[in-house]
Amino acid sequence: MADQRCPMCGKLNPEEQEICLFCEARLKPLIANIPSYPEFDPPVEKKTDQPADQTGQKDMGASKKPISSWLMSLGNKSEEEQDAKAGTFGGNDEYPASDFSPASAVNETDREFREWLAGLRNQTSPEVRPETPISNENENTPIEPEQEIRASSIPEQPLTPAQKPEDESIPEWLSRLGGDSTDQGGGESSTPVSEIAVTEERPLTENISNENIPPWLQVLEPKAEIPTDEEEQLPEWLSQLPSIPAVESTSESSSGFNANTETNNRERQAEAENIDWLAQLKSSLGEKPRGELQDASSIGSEGTPIPVDETESTLPATELPDWLSNLHPEQSEKTSPEAGDQGNLRATDLPSWVQALRPIDSVITYSAPAESDERGEEETSGPLAGLQGVLPSTPWVGNIRKPQAEAVKLQVNNNQQRYAAQLEKMVRGEGQAQAKKTQELNPSRILRLAISVILIAVVLIPIVLGGSTIPELNLYPSEWVMTNQTINEIPAGAPLLLVFDYDPALASELEAAAAPVIQHLVFQGARLALISTNPTGPALGEQFLQATQNAFPEKDLIYTNLGYLAGGPVGITAFANEPTEAAEFTVRGDQAWQTPSLRGVSLLSDFGAVIILTDNADTGRLWIEQTRNKISDTPIVMIISAQAEPMIRPYLDSGQIQGLVTGLVGGKVYEQAYATPGKARLYWDSFGFGILAVEIMIVVGGLWGVIHYVRGRTKVRI
Amino acid sequence: MGDNPGVAGMGIIKSGRYPVKIRAMFSTAVAILGGLVVLAGYFVQLEFLINARRTLIEWAIILTAFAVIVGIISLLIVHSKKTVNKEKGAFYSIILVSSLLITFLLGLLSPYSDTISPAFSFTFTAIQLPIEASLMALLAVTLTYGCIRLLRHRMSSFSIIFLVTTLFILIGLAPLPLLGDMPFFSDTLRPFVTRVLAVSGARGILIGVALGALTTGLRVLIGIDRPFEGK
Numbered sequence: 001m002a003d004q005r006c007p008m009c010g011k012l013n014p015e016e017q018e019i020c021l022f023c024e025a026r027l028k029p030l031i032a033n034i035p036s037y038p039e040f041d042p043p044v045e046k047k048t049d050q051p052a053d054q055t056g057q058k059d060m061g062a063s064k065k066p067i068s069s070w071l072m073s074l075g076n077k078s079e080e081e082q083d084a085k086a087g088t089f090g091g092n093d094e095y096p097a098s099d100f101s102p103a104s105a106v107n108e109t110d111r112e113f114r115e116w117l118a119g120l121r122n123q124t125s126p127e128v129r130p131e132t133p134i135s136n137e138n139e140n141t142p143i144e145p146e147q148e149i150r151a152s153s154i155p156e157q158p159l160t161p162a163q164k165p166e167d168e169s170i171p172e173w174l175s176r177l178g179g180d181s182t183d184q185g186g187g188e189s190s191t192p193v194s195e196i197a198v199t200e201e202r203p204l205t206e207n208i209s210n211e212n213i214p215p216w217l218q219v220l221e222p223k224a225e226i227p228t229d230e231e232e233q234l235p236e237w238l239s240q241l242p243s244i245p246a247v248e249s250t251s252e253s254s255s256g257f258n259a260n261t262e263t264n265n266r267e268r269q270a271e272a273e274n275i276d277w278l279a280q281l282k283s284s285l286g287e288k289p290r291g292e293l294q295d296a297s298s299i300g301s302e303g304t305p306i307p308v309d310e311t312e313s314t315l316p317a318t319e320l321p322d323w324l325s326n327l328h329p330e331q332s333e334k335t336s337p338e339a340g341d342q343g344n345l346r347a348t349d350l351p352s353w354v355q356a357l358r359p360i361d362s363v364i365t366y367s368a369p370a371e372s373d374e375r376g377e378e379e380t381s382g383p384l385a386g387l388q389g390v391l392p393s394t395p396w397v398g399n400i401r402k403p404q405a406e407a408v409k410l411q412v413n414n415n416q417q418r419y420a421a422q423l424e425k426m427v428r429g430e431g432q433a434q435a436k437k438t439q440e441l442n443p444s445r446i447l448r449l450a451i452s453v454i455l456i457a458v459v460l461i462p463i464v465l466g467g468s469t470i471p472e473l474n475l476y477p478s479e480w481v482m483t484n485q486t487i488n489e490i491p492a493g494a495p496l497l498l499v500f501d502y503d504p505a506l507a508s509e510l511e512a513a514a515a516p517v518i519q520h521l522v523f524q525g526a527r528l529a530l531i532s533t534n535p536t537g538p539a540l541g542e543q544f545l546q547a548t549q550n551a552f553p554e555k556d557l558i559y560t561n562l563g564y565l566a567g568g569p570v571g572i573t574a575f576a577n578e579p580t581e582a583a584e585f586t587v588r589g590d591q592a593w594q595t596p597s598l599r600g601v602s603l604l605s606d607f608g609a610v611i612i613l614t615d616n617a618d619t620g621r622l623w624i625e626q627t628r629n630k631i632s633d634t635p636i637v638m639i640i641s642a643q644a645e646p647m648i649r650p651y652l653d654s655g656q657i658q659g660l661v662t663g664l665v666g667g668k669v670y671e672q673a674y675a676t677p678g679k680a681r682l683y684w685d686s687f688g689f690g691i692l693a694v695e696i697m698i699v700v701g702g703l704w705g706v707i708h709y710v711r712g713r714t715k716v717r718i
Numbered sequence: 719m720g721d722n723p724g725v726a727g728m729g730i731i732k733s734g735r736y737p738v739k740i741r742a743m744f745s746t747a748v749a750i751l752g753g754l755v756v757l758a759g760y761f762v763q764l765e766f767l768i769n770a771r772r773t774l775i776e777w778a779i780i781l782t783a784f785a786v787i788v789g790i791i792s793l794l795i796v797h798s799k800k801t802v803n804k805e806k807g808a809f810y811s812i813i814l815v816s817s818l819l820i821t822f823l824l825g826l827l828s829p830y831s832d833t834i835s836p837a838f839s840f841t842f843t844a845i846q847l848p849i850e851a852s853l854m855a856l857l858a859v860t861l862t863y864g865c866i867r868l869l870r871h872r873m874s875s876f877s878i879i880f881l882v883t884t885l886f887i888l889i890g891l892a893p894l895p896l897l898g899d900m901p902f903f904s905d906t907l908r909p910f911v912t913r914v915l916a917v918s919g920a921r922g923i924l925i926g927v928a929l930g931a932l933t934t935g936l937r938v939l940i941g942i943d944r945p946f947e948g949k
Contacts, residue, residue: 050732181744443773447866452859472897475905505843505850535786539842566786567779574775581772584778588829647914650924653917665892686894695888701866702881711872 007383130483139274315642338387407434426583451697458693462685472686479652484673485660486635487517493525493600494608498532498559499623500537502615506641511544512679513667514613514639517598518548519676522628526608527597528559531583535570538587560597564589576630577602605632612641615645624651635659639666744943753939794818887911 003012008025020027052277143672378388412420462469490496500516522528538561549557565571575582578591580602586592593601601607604627614620620638627636629660637659640648647660652660661670664687667680728876752774758764759771767940797811805811824942828838865884890908937943 259738374856444863444867450861450865451862451866455859455862469895471893473893474899503850504847505854507847508851536842536846539839540847542839543843543847566783567775568782570775570778570782572771574779577775578772581776646920647911647924649913649917650921684892689894691888691892692894694865695885695894697862698865698881698885698888702869705867705869705871705873708870 005225008387014545024386026383029382079718157601201514223310244283249676277603307503384613454693454697455504455690458689462689463682468681470685472672473665473669477662477666479649479660479662479668480666480673482652483637483661484670486637487520487660488520490526490608490635493527494596495527495529495606496521497604497607497610498528498530498541499539499612499614500532500608501534501619501623502537502540502613502641503534504536504540506615507540507543508679508683509641509663509702510613510615511547512664512683513661514544514611515548515678516550516659516667516674516676516680517611517637517639519552519678520670521546521611522552522555522557522673528557529562529592529601529607530559531562531565533565533568535564558597560592561587562592569626572622573625576627579604606635607631607634609635611637611639615641615644617644619646621646621651624656628656637661651700742944745946746944749944749946750939750941753935757935757939790818883911 004017004027005012006020006023006027009020009023011020011022013021018026023293031303036382176571319325379385379390384390484671528545530538530545532538532541534540542561545557545559549555563586565575565583567574571582583592586595594596604610610623610627612620612623614623617640620640622637624638635658636656638648638657639651639661640663642663642665643658648657648660651657661667664683665679668684669677671678672682755767755770756774759767776889780804793813797815799805800811801808801815824834824838824841828835867882868881886907889900890903890905893904899905899927934943
């Protein structure tokens with residue numbers, strides 16, 4: 001035997017178990033789907049058209065097979081219950097329908113009586129048929145035998161007072177029997193389902209006369225009487241039970257209008273499903289407590305059959321689950337207060353720290369649900385039967401509200417507002433048509449042209465006019481004395497290393513600054529060696545020395561161009577360590593260290609002085625740092641551009657270099673000191689006029705900017 | 719290795735011929751060893767260390783010189799392709815390639831020919847030197863224009879300080895026409911600014927550079943920085 005798994009807790013239970021042993025959830029549903037065919041749901045009165053003889057005959061055969069097993073057990077269980085309470089009802093295996101009526105509450109020993117009654121039905125049914133008081137609109141509709149069999153499977157319903165036979169020939173006990181049956185039916189048997197039972201019982205009661213009552217039946221008469229109090233003690237579920245097959249018969253009888261064989265096959269399948277459903281119902285009824293069964297069943301309360309109205313019959317039973325279709329607002333209203341008394345923990349009872357852990361409450365506020373909604377209602381059917389608050393009675397969506405709109409104040413500062421205004425202006429400007437640009441000169445371009453013209457004019461005028469408009473320097477730089485002393489201490493005829501590490505762009509400035517110094521050294525008979533870490537340096541050195549030679553043709557300039565020193569800092573290091581290895585050849589491919597200018601020189605310290613011409617502070621720093629510890633007492637004199645002075649001067653102040661000539665002013669000082677005409681003097685006037693022009697333009701431009709700024713501020717205030 | 723997204727398994731991935739980890743370890747070891755040898759050569763006068771330092775420095779010079787050649791070849795290839803494909807600016811590429819080839823040939827032959835040598839000097843003195851000097855002259859015009867427009871575009875205290883300082887230094891830089899040296903500006907203000915304020919800042923920069931170079935060297939020596947791996 002296979003176990004069944006609980007739908008709630010998922011644990012295995014024995015198959016015969018109805019309620020889970022672990023969570024007490026119902027393992028088998030109380031109500032199964034009742035297949036119905038709304039399009040074929042005719043009025044229930046149609047069942048009365050079925051011949052009673054046919055139903056009676058077929059009932060014994062066809063309906064016994066599927067129903068007998070469970071109904072027999074049901075009868076036995078009902079019998080056991082009734083025995084335990086008040087009396088004994090005879091269980092009948094062959095006529096289960098009689099188990100549900102008081103008239104059938106006879107002993108098992110009265111089997112003969114029942115058989116006799118069955119035979120009596122067969123005899124009287126053809127006569128009753130035309131006397132059926134219920135009108136049939138479809139009298140001519142042929143009813144197939146199989147459908148009749150299903151209709152006959154409907155359990156017999158007790159007689160109702162309204163349909164009580166008026167035949168006075170009915171024995172009193174039989175009349176009382178009918179009245180008892182109506183009492184058991186609850187007095188509300190005016191539904192069509194009970195009428196079906198009337199049509200079946202009527203021939204039986206009408207044709208029974210006192211004369212026909214056999215003696216044994218008369219003896220049996222008092223036994224058939226069931227006390228009223230005992231009838232009232234019958235479980236209501238038992239009285240409701242016949243209504244279920246009535247519904248089934250309704251659907252079954254509706255198929256009687258369809259003569260199609262395919263439909264019949266489908267009906268057979270539906271019948272099998274109904275039987276399964278009934279089997280489940282049997283098992284559930286056998287162990288279900290009375291009160292629970294009363295709540296759970298969809299059968300009308302107080303034993304009334306299900307009222308089959310048109311609206312319900314048109315709804316397909318498969319669209320809604322049974323528990324949902326049976327869930328009425330009245331039930332929720334009834335059960336909610338009761339459930340509310342069970343004392344679930346309320347939200348307001350939560351401690352503050354727990355509430356603080358629920359930030360969702362600050363975002364989404366739920367409408368306070370009703371107390372009944374909080375506790376939920378107890379499920380009365382389905383696998384959730386007996387559980388409370390599992391399913392909400394109302395959709396949660398309706399309880400959720402939008403988050404409260406909170407005004408957010410943007411913290412915008414002035415800059416952001418200005419940016420936003422500019423962005424808005426830009427966006428607005430994109431949508432506006434722009435006028436075609438005219439070929440006008442840009443004011444800034446005009447200004448640049450004006451500046452260029454002014455500067456060129458100012459520089460050219462002194463050169464064109466000639467003369468010396470700018471006075472001589474009265475103040476010498478502080479480094480002049482040290483530099484002059486260093487140069488004067490260089491031995492005559494000593495080899496000098498000239499480093500040409502500047503770009504052609506600054507060649508004019510550096511040549512003007514270096515020319516008087518180099519001329520001074522040349523006049524001392526110095527031998528020169530040129531080297532550069534800049535690819536253009538050797539060419540610049542050649543040009544410079546050629547210019548110097550041309551200026552002093554009487555002096556035979558001796559120099560060696562060592563060319564380009566590759567490697568940058570590493571090359572300088574290598575040259576400081578091994579000059580003969582680092583720069584072995586001249587630019588012409590000769591052995592450099594065999595030339596007259598470098599004869600007797602193998603180390604850097606062999607030079608009389610190292611003169612570095614550079615416009616780059618980093619390059620000058622590299623030469624100083626990489627060669628300082630290799631040249632011992634050899635002085636280093638740097639001729640630099642004015643832009644590199646701030647970075648090189650610390651080396652002068654720290655004593656790492658012994659001379660410094662800075663820019664055009666340094667060259668002019670050297671020329672002025674030695675009274676040698678040179679480029680510095682040539683440039684001096686242009687230099688002075690250019691500086692003056694630049695100063696004037698800066699002052700004018702600055703004032704113009706200030707005025708513009710003040711006017712702009714004034715407009716903003718206005 | 720942990721930051722390498724391609725690392726997997728034992729931390730070694732195959733990239734090329736050798737595993738990345740082994741290659742990185744080898745590169746780091748070579749860098750550290752080379753640095754230590756060169757550094758030790760300054761402190762310990764051993765023949766082995768001196769020779770090793772000399773060799774390593776020569777290798778570095780050769781590599782640097784070769785890098786210049788590689789750069790020239792790359793430039794030539796790129797602009798040759800542009801010229802062949804007639805891309806935008808192909809005309810300037812033609813000028814560049816032709817100038818490069820001409821200058822290269824002149825420089826290559828100038829030591830051996832007295833006729834070509836003046837031509838080579840002419841290309842420098844008549845073309846390159848004036849062009850670069852002109853660019854520097856444009857810089858003077860541009861700086862002047864910037865100073866004029868500075869207060870109109872950005873009126874701030876630093877702009878005013880910059881302009882005033884520039885003006886004072888120019889006034890004290892050289893004697894003005896018809897005015898000569900400007901008292902206070904020439905003898906006091908300019909020397910103070912250029913030899914005290916500017917030099918103080920420059921010294922700070924130089925000390926920072928020295929400390930940075932020292933730190934970088936140490937980091938390379940102990941393997942923290944691996945510039946040869948692109949880190």
